[in-house]
Amino acid sequence: MFHRRLQPLEILSPGSLDVIEAGWRRIVADHGIEFLHEGALERFRAAGQRVAGEVVHLDPDWVLEQVAQVPAEFVHRGRNPERTIRFAADRMVFCSSQSAPFVREGATRRNAVYDDFVRFVRLTHVLDELDTPGYPVCEPADREPETRHLDLQMALIRETDKPYGGAQFDPIAARDSIAMAELVHGGRRAIEEEPALFGVINANSPLRFDTRMIESLIAFAEAGQIVVVTPFILMGAMGPVSIAAALAQQTAESLAGIALSQLVRPGCPAVMGSFVSHSDMQSGSPGFGGPESALGLLASGQIARRHGLLWRAGGGGLTSAQLVDAQAAFEALNTMLPAFLAGANLVLHAAGWLESGLVACYEKYVTDIDALRILEREFTPLEVSEPDLTLESFAEAGHGGHFFGTAHTLEHFRDCFYRPLAFSTESYDRWQSGGGKDTAARAEVRWRKLLDGYEQPPLDESTADALEEFVARRRREIEAEL
Amino acid sequence: MFHRRLQPLEILSPGSLDVIEAGWRRIVADHGIEFLHEGALERFRAAGQRVAGEVVHLDPDWVLEQVAQVPAEFVHRGRNPERTIRFAADRMVFCSSQSAPFVREGATRRNAVYDDFVRFVRLTHVLDELDTPGYPVCEPADREPETRHLDLQMALIRETDKPYGGAQFDPIAARDSIAMAELVHGGRRAIEEEPALFGVINANSPLRFDTRMIESLIAFAEAGQIVVVTPFILMGAMGPVSIAAALAQQTAESLAGIALSQLVRPGCPAVMGSFVSHSDMQSGSPGFGGPESALGLLASGQIARRHGLLWRAGGGGLTSAQLVDAQAAFEALNTMLPAFLAGANLVLHAAGWLESGLVACYEKYVTDIDALRILEREFTPLEVSEPDLTLESFAEAGHGGHFFGTAHTLEHFRDCFYRPLAFSTESYDRWQSGGGKDTAARAEVRWRKLLDGYEQPPLDESTADALEEFVARRRREIEAEL
Numbered sequence: 001m002f003h004r005r006l007q008p009l010e011i012l013s014p015g016s017l018d019v020i021e022a023g024w025r026r027i028v029a030d031h032g033i034e035f036l037h038e039g040a041l042e043r044f045r046a047a048g049q050r051v052a053g054e055v056v057h058l059d060p061d062w063v064l065e066q067v068a069q070v071p072a073e074f075v076h077r078g079r080n081p082e083r084t085i086r087f088a089a090d091r092m093v094f095c096s097s098q099s100a101p102f103v104r105e106g107a108t109r110r111n112a113v114y115d116d117f118v119r120f121v122r123l124t125h126v127l128d129e130l131d132t133p134g135y136p137v138c139e140p141a142d143r144e145p146e147t148r149h150l151d152l153q154m155a156l157i158r159e160t161d162k163p164y165g166g167a168q169f170d171p172i173a174a175r176d177s178i179a180m181a182e183l184v185h186g187g188r189r190a191i192e193e194e195p196a197l198f199g200v201i202n203a204n205s206p207l208r209f210d211t212r213m214i215e216s217l218i219a220f221a222e223a224g225q226i227v228v229v230t231p232f233i234l235m236g237a238m239g240p241v242s243i244a245a246a247l248a249q250q251t252a253e254s255l256a257g258i259a260l261s262q263l264v265r266p267g268c269p270a271v272m273g274s275f276v277s278h279s280d281m282q283s284g285s286p287g288f289g290g291p292e293s294a295l296g297l298l299a300s301g302q303i304a305r306r307h308g309l310l311w312r313a314g315g316g317g318l319t320s321a322q323l324v325d326a327q328a329a330f331e332a333l334n335t336m337l338p339a340f341l342a343g344a345n346l347v348l349h350a351a352g353w354l355e356s357g358l359v360a361c362y363e364k365y366v367t368d369i370d371a372l373r374i375l376e377r378e379f380t381p382l383e384v385s386e387p388d389l390t391l392e393s394f395a396e397a398g399h400g401g402h403f404f405g406t407a408h409t410l411e412h413f414r415d416c417f418y419r420p421l422a423f424s425t426e427s428y429d430r431w432q433s434g435g436g437k438d439t440a441a442r443a444e445v446r447w448r449k450l451l452d453g454y455e456q457p458p459l460d461e462s463t464a465d466a467l468e469e470f471v472a473r474r475r476r477e478i479e480a481e482l
Numbered sequence: 483m484f485h486r487r488l489q490p491l492e493i494l495s496p497g498s499l500d501v502i503e504a505g506w507r508r509i510v511a512d513h514g515i516e517f518l519h520e521g522a523l524e525r526f527r528a529a530g531q532r533v534a535g536e537v538v539h540l541d542p543d544w545v546l547e548q549v550a551q552v553p554a555e556f557v558h559r560g561r562n563p564e565r566t567i568r569f570a571a572d573r574m575v576f577c578s579s580q581s582a583p584f585v586r587e588g589a590t591r592r593n594a595v596y597d598d599f600v601r602f603v604r605l606t607h608v609l610d611e612l613d614t615p616g617y618p619v620c621e622p623a624d625r626e627p628e629t630r631h632l633d634l635q636m637a638l639i640r641e642t643d644k645p646y647g648g649a650q651f652d653p654i655a656a657r658d659s660i661a662m663a664e665l666v667h668g669g670r671r672a673i674e675e676e677p678a679l680f681g682v683i684n685a686n687s688p689l690r691f692d693t694r695m696i697e698s699l700i701a702f703a704e705a706g707q708i709v710v711v712t713p714f715i716l717m718g719a720m721g722p723v724s725i726a727a728a729l730a731q732q733t734a735e736s737l738a739g740i741a742l743s744q745l746v747r748p749g750c751p752a753v754m755g756s757f758v759s760h761s762d763m764q765s766g767s768p769g770f771g772g773p774e775s776a777l778g779l780l781a782s783g784q785i786a787r788r789h790g791l792l793w794r795a796g797g798g799g800l801t802s803a804q805l806v807d808a809q810a811a812f813e814a815l816n817t818m819l820p821a822f823l824a825g826a827n828l829v830l831h832a833a834g835w836l837e838s839g840l841v842a843c844y845e846k847y848v849t850d851i852d853a854l855r856i857l858e859r860e861f862t863p864l865e866v867s868e869p870d871l872t873l874e875s876f877a878e879a880g881h882g883g884h885f886f887g888t889a890h891t892l893e894h895f896r897d898c899f900y901r902p903l904a905f906s907t908e909s910y911d912r913w914q915s916g917g918g919k920d921t922a923a924r925a926e927v928r929w930r931k932l933l934d935g936y937e938q939p940p941l942d943e944s945t946a947d948a949l950e951e952f953v954a955r956r957r958r959e960i961e962a963e964l
Contacts, residue, residue: 009823011488016866023871030873034881055881109910208882237884241891241898244870280907281895284886287907290900291859299864320907322914326811326849326921327905333815334856341491341823355910367808374816377773382781384498388726389505391512399516399537400690402719404766409723413763416723418772423809425762425769425802428591428837432804439808 001085001131002092002376008305008343011298016244017306020299023248024255025060032057033207033256037214043263058256066259067307074269076132076226077194079184080161080457084194085131087226087271087310087345094372095134095165096124097317097352098200100360103138104324106444112138112360118155120352122454123365123447125160129372130351134200135165135177137352138360146478149173150471153180157467161457166197166225171215174199176474178223183466191223195269198226200312200348202273203253205231205238209260217257221264228312228346229257230273234286237279243292246276247299255307271346272307274300275314286356288318289331294338301342313344317368320356324363324440328354329371332364336371340379363422366443366450370420377418421446483567483613484574484858490787490825493780498726502785505730506737507542514539515689515738519696525745540738548741549789556751558614558708559676561666562643562939566676567613569708569753569792569827576854577616577647578606579799579834580682582842585620586806588926594620594842600637602834604936605847605929607642611854612833617647617659617682619834620842629960631655632953635662639949643939648679648707653697656681658956660705665948673705677751680708682794682830684755685735687713687720691742699739703746710794710828711739712755716768719761725774728758729781737789753828754789756782757796768838770800771813776820783824795821797831799850802838806845806922810836811853814846818853822861845904848925848932852902859900903928 012020032055035041041051050057076085076093085093097120103112120137124130133156143151149167156164157180166181167173181196182188191197199220204210209217220227231253233239239246258270276296280287287293297313304311316336321328332353339347351368354361390408397403422443424431435441494502514537517523523533532539558567558575567575579602585594602619606612615638625633631649638646639662648663649655663678664670673679681702686692691699702709713735715721721728740752758778762769769775779795786793798818803810814835821829833850836843872890879885904925906913917923 006491006493009488009491011864013863013865016864019866019868019871022868023873026871026873027876031876031881204882206876206879206881206883206885210882235885235899236891236895237886240872240875240879240885240888241894242870242872243864244866245872245875248871249876278899281899282901283907283909283912285907285909287899290902290905291856292899294856294860295864298860320905321921322906322908322910322918323920324808326806326808326925328921329808329811330815330849330853331905333812333819337815337819338860356907358910367812371812374773374776378776378780378820381495382493382498382725382777383495384501384726386501386504388724389501389508389730390722390724390727391505391508393722393727394509394513394688394731397688399513399688400686400692401688403688403717403722404719406722409718412723413718417717417760417763417769417774419764420772423772423802423813424804425765425767425838426804427765427767428804428840430765436804438805439803443808 004090004092004343004379005381006379008301009298009341010302012302017302020244020248020303024251027248027252028058028060028063028256031207033253035209035214036211040214040260047263063255063259066262067255069262069266070258070270070309071267072308075194076163076198077185077196078161078163083162085163092344093131093346094129094350095132095348096120096130096137097349097360098134099136099139100358101139102359104354104359104361109359111141113142114140114151117152118159119451120360121155121159122451125162126450126454127369129369132163133160134348135167146482147475149176150474153177154467154471157184158459159456166199166220168199168216170212171219174216174219178219178225180467180470183470184463195225198228200228200230201257203231203257205233205253206249207253209257217261218264221261221268224265224268226269226271227261228271228273229254230275230312232275235278235292236281243295247303250274250276251303272304272309272311274311288320288356289334293318293335297338298342301344310345312346312348313339315349315353316347317350317353319354322355324361324367328364329367332368333371336375340375362447363440363443366422366446367439370422374418486572486574486825486861487863488861490783491780491823492784494784499784499788502726502730506733509730509734510540510542510545510738513689515735517691517696518693522696522742529745545737545741548744549737549791551744551748552740552752552791553749554790557676558645558680559667559678560643560645565644567645574826575613575828576611576832577614577830578602578612578619579831579842580616581618581621582840583621584841586836586841586843591841593623595624596622596633599634600641601933602842603637603641604933607644608932608936609851611851614645615642616830617649628964629957631658632956635659636949636953639666640941641938648681648702650681650698652694653701656698656701660701660707662949662952665952666945677707680710682710682712683739685713685739687715687735688731689735691739699743700746703743703750706747706750708751708753709743710753710755711736712757712794714757717760717774718763725777729785732756732758733785754786754791754793756793768802770802770838771816775800775817779820780824783826792827794828794830795826797835798829799832799835801836804837806843806849810846811849814850815853818857822857844929845922845925848904848928849921852904856900
């Protein structure tokens with residue numbers, strides 16, 4: 001896991017932060033948040049909040065009291081304890097790209113299928129930089145929507161021993177994923193003590209949570225699993241065309257959702273979600289990786305810290321590009337680097353995201369891993385001591401000489417510099433005689449090689465049997481209800 | 483000009499900074515710096531420094547006394563006073579790519595010619611983000627090396643009214659460029675009061691300045707022009723394979739060169755140059771844009787500030803890539819963003835650099851400008867006040883509604899978000915029906931359009947005549963000596 005030790009960059013002045021703080025307070029109190037779920041409304045009413053129709057007018061101080069119950073640190077257990085994640089202020093968790101219906105593989109763009117799901121989980125497994133596949137590393141079109149979650153949860157358990165995410169878009173699926181986690185980890189009590197799943201709960205921005213998301217939130221919170229409450233705000237569509245307003249809105253929505261999680265189970269682990277970007281006002285399409293994304297990330301970190309919350313960066317590695325080209329790399333880095341600068345604790349979509357999230361791309365997986373590896377080195381403070389100066393080397397090289405053959409170089413040349421997966425320093429002639437491949441083409445070679453090196457981690461046979469039995473039974477039950 | 487208002491990122495602990503400080507002091511004193519120039523040796527000797535052969539063993543405290551004479555701020559005058567640059571701690575100056583012998587234009591890679599030089603100067607002129615073309619925006623193969631500087635200086639004066647750089651690689655050329663600047667700005671005294679040129683003086687690392695560079699340095703310093711003393715250290719070749727050692731070496735070389743400039747003319751404007759990157763230890767080729775470049779930039783800024791010096795980032799926009807592809811964009815941003823984070827005062831190679839500097843690329847010019855525009859927005863502190871919250875919009879949109887048509891959106895949609903030159907948010911179908919162009923192909927359309935909009939700034943006729951006369955005379959004189 002990456003331990004972040006540099007101070008986060010702060011771009012909001014204290015005065016500006018106060019304005020945003022005043023903003024979310026007025027939004028939750030005056031406009032209120034709509035919760036399309038009678039049970040949730042009842043809980044808010046019982047806690048003394050004013051409910052008008054389906055809109056809850058929240059007392060902001062009460063919201064902060066709820067939020068204060070969220071633990072400052074918690075683990076996310078993997079079935080291999082060595083892969084268990086620790087969520088903490090100075091840690092960064094990196095998660096694969098999520099939810100793409102399409103896949104790009106080389107020059108081919110097509111519907112995602114189950115085999116892609118398995119391959120992306122395997123890539124996540126072999127790459128140390130990725131702490132978790134999350135849940136829907138892609139959305140396979142060759143599996144029925146009603147029972148897909150059973151196959152995908154099974155694949156997440158079998159193909160990796162890293163912690164993974166619960167099925168979050170539907171409460172039935174959420175409960176099934178919790179039941180399967182219980183089978184993996186030895187029962188309900190075990191996962192209540194140390195959560196085994198995180199569930200990403202999206203607000204239906206602006207200022208609304210819909211029925212299914214609330215039910216999923218309640219299911220995860222009841223089981224003490226990690227709730228990541230994320231408004232997805234494309235300014236101009238789900239929010240005003242103002243970063244300040246979108247930040248106030250995001251804070252209002254996220255804190256309101258977290259407050260509900262604490263009503264369900266005080267002390268439930270929760271993460272403040274952030275996802276602010278913009279709509280291209282000419283095309284109406286979403287845009288990622290421009291200044292708006294970066295400013296949104298930097299400011300979100302400041303706001304989360306003000307409330308003592310761990311926070312999710314909407315994503316690192318985001319891009320609207322259609323190919324793994326210059327735009328893709330620029331936008332990806334211009335979301336990942338701000339996530340590092342802002343000290344995000346959970347970075348979704350950290351590998352593979354393309355085409356505004358519609359595509360999970362194998363080649364992008366590789367270039368994103370290069371980015372992660374490079375940034376992890378850059379964000380490790382440079383600690384220098386006298387031997388690092390290697391003053392004797394200067395005498396050895398001499399004035400105007402060179403260092404290829406000095407003792408210090410010969411001792412360190414193998415591992416002194418970062419060696420990229422897909423980037424090339426070849427001279428033009430050599431590069432051309434090797435086929436003149438661009439970065440995306442070189443990345444294709446690398447992910448195939450990475451997959452070749454995959455080995456399935458062992459899964460206890462009785463656990464596997466219990467899971468298979470559960471999946472078979474639930475499949476029959478769900479199909480019977482269709 | 484870009485006014486940088488965020489605090490620079492500091493990656494070296496005070497203790498680590500002390501180690502590097504002790505390192506450069508030992509290097510200048512114990513190893514000494516070689517100056518292959520009798521006049522320079524004489525000046526050091528007269529100032530009480532120990533000279534052994536051509537190596538000067540410098541008293542580090544004396545070096546710092548010299549460095550303390552460098553002004554904290556100065557201008558770099560353009561022939562259009564509105565284009566005059568101010569060098570100051572909180573300003574960033576962006577300069578075009580420099581010195582490439584080759585050009586990439588679309589799919590073609592070829593020798594640079596004079597027409598390329600003119601076109602790159604014109605691109606610099608039309609793009610507000612670039613403060614100066616510098617000097618050799620490329621190295622035209624169709625001009626004789628001995629007289630090329632006359633043509634290039636003339637083109638820099640004619641094609642733009644922004645400040646530009648002196649001819650720095652050769653003292654004859656340096657003196658000619660100073661004489662031409664005198665003709666442009668009304669005499670020697672005028673440019674001594676406010677410098678009209680900067681000269682980049684490269685150390686011949688390790689620990690050596692060669693004869694021609696020293697003579698150029700002396701010529702610029704005598705005329706009070708800006709001296710940018712830059713060691714170019716590829717670790718593993720011109721420096722040890724240790725960032726700490728390379729930083730100590732860079733500081734030693736740069737401060738020694740600046741000390742010489744102050745011996746020549748106390749108070750001469752000077753900039754501490756930095757350029758630390760690595761050699762690929764497998765191929766021996768230079769590498770840019772990895773963690774080593776970024777760490778080198780971040781640390782260089784800290785060191786320069788410790789000595790109260792303005793500093794040059796080796797470059798922003800650097801890359802080893804052969805094409806304007808994902809690697810090119812990643813590495814370019816991973817040098818430009820650290821230059822912003824570290825608070826560089828002069829950023830060379832900010833647009834157009836490709837293939838480790840061997841190529842000046844038109845398409846890269848455009849993607850680099852997108853990067854600059856985006857980063858300038860990101861590095862402007864987010865100042866927020868109550869109206870930015872546009873709380874009335876939330877009532878207007880309603881819970882779960884959208885903001886496309888709110889009054890606030892309609893008022894601001896034209897300029898609320900950054901609109902890129904070459905990046906696309908088009909849907910896949912629309913993008914494909916538009917030809918499925920990658921970023922580089924879209925960038926090609928943009929630079930041609932930018933050049934179409936170029937208008938030559940007026941040049942006073944008598945000045946133009948005087949310059950033409952000077953160039954003709956000097957050409958005759960130089961050719962006679964061949």
